[in-house]
Amino acid sequence: MLAGTSAMAQENLSVVLHSKGDLRLVLLQMHSVGICGSDVHYWQNGRIGDFVLKKPMILGHEASGRVVKVGAAVKHLKVGDRVAVEPGVPRDMDEFFKNGRYNLSPTIFFCATPPDDGNLCRYYTHSANFCYKLPDNVTFEEGALIEPLSVGIHACRRAGVTLGSSMLICGAGPIGLVCLVVAKAMGASQVVITDLSSERLAMAKELGADFQVTVTRGDAPQQLAQNVADMLDAQPHITIECTGVESSIQTAIYATRSGGVVVLVGLGSEMATVPLINAAVREVDIRGVFRYCNTWPMAIAMLASGKVNVKPLVTHRFPLEQAVQAFETTRQGLGIKVMLKCDQTDQKP
Numbered sequence: 001m002l003a004g005t006s007a008m009a010q011e012n013l014s015v016v017l018h019s020k021g022d023l024r025l026v027l028l029q030m031h032s033v034g035i036c037g038s039d040v041h042y043w044q045n046g047r048i049g050d051f052v053l054k055k056p057m058i059l060g061h062e063a064s065g066r067v068v069k070v071g072a073a074v075k076h077l078k079v080g081d082r083v084a085v086e087p088g089v090p091r092d093m094d095e096f097f098k099n100g101r102y103n104l105s106p107t108i109f110f111c112a113t114p115p116d117d118g119n120l121c122r123y124y125t126h127s128a129n130f131c132y133k134l135p136d137n138v139t140f141e142e143g144a145l146i147e148p149l150s151v152g153i154h155a156c157r158r159a160g161v162t163l164g165s166s167m168l169i170c171g172a173g174p175i176g177l178v179c180l181v182v183a184k185a186m187g188a189s190q191v192v193i194t195d196l197s198s199e200r201l202a203m204a205k206e207l208g209a210d211f212q213v214t215v216t217r218g219d220a221p222q223q224l225a226q227n228v229a230d231m232l233d234a235q236p237h238i239t240i241e242c243t244g245v246e247s248s249i250q251t252a253i254y255a256t257r258s259g260g261v262v263v264l265v266g267l268g269s270e271m272a273t274v275p276l277i278n279a280a281v282r283e284v285d286i287r288g289v290f291r292y293c294n295t296w297p298m299a300i301a302m303l304a305s306g307k308v309n310v311k312p313l314v315t316h317r318f319p320l321e322q323a324v325q326a327f328e329t330t331r332q333g334l335g336i337k338v339m340l341k342c343d344q345t346d347q348k349p
Contacts, residue, residue, distance in 0.1 A: 023071040023073035023074070024071050024073050024074060024127060024129065025071045025074075025125050025126065025127060026067050026069065026070050026071065026074060026077055026125065026126060026128045026131055027067070027068050027069035027070075027123060027124075027125050028065035028066065028067060028068065028083065028085070028119075028123065028124050028125070028126060028131070029065050029066045029068045029122065029123055029342075029343060030064075030119055030120075030121060030122060030123065030124055030342040030343065031064055031065045031066060031082075031140040031144075031341070031342060031343045031346065032064050032065075032140040032141045032143070032144040032339050032340070032341060032342070032349070033060045033062060033063045033064075033119060033120045033144060033339070033342060034062035034063075034144045034145060034147070034148070034314075034337055034338065034340075035062075035326060035327060035330045035337075035338045035339075035340065036061065036062055036147075036148070037173075037174075037330070038061075038112070038113075039059045039061075039112060039118075039120075039327070039330075040327060040330050040331050042057070042059065042112070042114075043059070043327055043331075044331065047114075048267075049270070051113050051114050052114060053114050054115065055115065057112065057114060057115070057116075057117055057118070058117040058118045058120060059112045059118045059120045060111065060112055060118035060119045060120025060121070060340075061087035061110070061111035061112045061113075061118050061119065061147060062087075062144045062145065062147040062148060063084075063085045063087070063111075063118075063119045063120075063143075063144050063147070064082065064083065064084045064085065064140045064141070064143030064144045064146075065082075065083060065085065065119075065140075065342070065343075066080065066082055066343075067079055067081045067082075067083060067131070068123070070128065071128065073128075074128040076133070077128055077131060077133060081133050081134075082133070082134045082140065082143065083131040083132055083133055083134060083143070084131070084134055084143035084146045084147075084296060084299075084300070085111075085119060085126055085130065085131055086130040086131075086132065086147075086150075086296050087110055087111035087112070087118070087119070087130075087147065088102070088103055088108050088109065088111075088291060088292075088293075089108065089109045089110075089126070089130050090105050090107075090108050091105070091107045091108060091109055092105060094107070100293065100294060101293055102293050103154075103290055103291045103292060103293040104290060110291075120320070120323070120340060120342070121320075121342065122342055122343075132146075132296045132297070132300060134300065135300065137304055138300065138303045138304055139311075139348075139349045140348075141311070141314055141339055141349040142303050142310055142311065144339065145178075145310045145313060145314070145337070146295075146296060146299040146300065146303070148174050148175060148178050148313075148337075149181075149295075149299045149302075149303075149308070149310060150292040150295035150299055151175055151178060151179075151265065151289070151291070151292055152175065152178035152179040152180075152182035152183075153182050153292065153295045153298055153299060154289055154291070154292035154293065154295055155182075155263050155265050155289050156179065156182045156183050158261075158263050158287050158288075158289055159238045159240060159261050159263045159287070160238070160261060161183050161187070161188055161238060162186065162187055163186075163187035163189075164187065164188075164189050165183070165186075165187065165188045165237050165238055166188070166189060166190045166191075166236040166237050166238070167183055167188050167191045167192070167236050167237065167238045167239065167240065168191075168192045168193075168194070168228050168236045168238070168239040168240075168252065169183070169191060169192070169194070169209075169239075169240050169242060170193075170194050170239065170240070170241045170242055170243055170248045170252055170266075171193075171194065171195060171241070171242035171243040171248065171266060172193050172194070172195035172197065172200040172201055172203065172204045172209075173195070173200065173242065173243075173336070174313060174336055174337050175265055175266070176193060176195070176200075176204070176240075176242040176243075177200075177203060177204060177207055178310065179240045179242060179265070180193060180204060180207055180208060180209055181208065181309065181310065182302075182308065183240075184207075184208045184308075185302055185307045185308050188238075190210045190232055191208070191209050191210050191211070192209070192210065192211040192212075192213060192228050192231055192232065192236065193211070193212055193213070194214075194215050194248075194251075195212075195213075195214070195215065196215055197333075200336065201213075201214060203312065203313075203336060206312060207309070207312065211232075213227065213228070213231075219247070221247050221248075221250035221251040222254050224251045224254075224255070225251055225254035225255035228255045229255065234257065235255060235256060235257035235258075236255060236256060236257060236260065237257055237260045237261070238256070238260055238261050238262075238263070239252040239253075239255055239256045239261075239262045240262075240265060241262065241263065241264050241265060241266055242265045242266045243266040243268070244264075244266030244267045244269075245266070245268055246268065246269065246273060246274070248266070249268075249272055250273075250274055250275060252264075253274060253275050253276075253278060253279045253284060253286070254275060254278065256279075258283060259282070259283050259284070260284055260285070261285045261286075261287060262279070262284060262286045262287070263287050263288075263289055264286065264288050264289065312336075313336045313337045314336070314337050314338075314339050314349070315334075315335030315336045315337060315338070316329050316334065316335045316337075316338040316339070317338075317339050317340075317341060317347075317349075318338065318339075318340055318341070319340070319341050319347065320341065320344075326338050326340050
């Protein structure tokens, strides 16, 4: 997939307009673009589920940049504005759009999802309605991190996190960590987080996790669930599963309090063996998450007010010319979030 890296680094690389002559677009000079696990998956495998790569595709969907040109119909943005990019843009005013759940629209445009190009490039055009002006005290990197932060917001909304919620989060990768900071901001009282990596659990502690559990491959799900209950003196109201690993999904169900909620964020195998009857007889709701919707304004408010801090998540930075090295760093699981800097004249966060 990264055979096109030299093209990615070209000075004037840009993405074709979504529709010819569209007056609602903005041209952005990209600044910071984070690497997501899905980017690496497309690079390594050429597909994710039913989304199959059939032609060269520009990667990247965690992005921020500066407006350099606006369409005639754009009124809320001007040249020079710093913006965060929401990568999913509805193409049709279908039932999902009307219901406010446009993320579920089967025809949605989404950056770096075949056949749609992403924004890991120097210049990029996007729908102005899905570009959000950043306050002066929110950095470009924070703007790029609004995309993963939005997954955390959507997951916590789906879970019903509120004041006093007790929670288990399975997985302390980038998505588990954003779920943690959002849950705390929404009022969760106690949060247990699990992971294989002591480094990631240390980051979770820094970001506010009350308990960190190091798991090992082969741990019995029911025993892990009991360990969580012992830590909290009760089963958690909510579990957010961020790994997609079958045994972790089993743990999530066993651990959650009767009448509680399990939210599945992580994507693993298409089929999984889980204790469904255990969940059914205890009225444990199992809810899915697909990306996000209507989250950018909340995320920007959280960042601008200081309610959440995502800056520690960025552990590696590379100029765009070193894209292969950046992708390899992510593939190896080093650090937390790798950020690519696309503006040659401004490499600051």
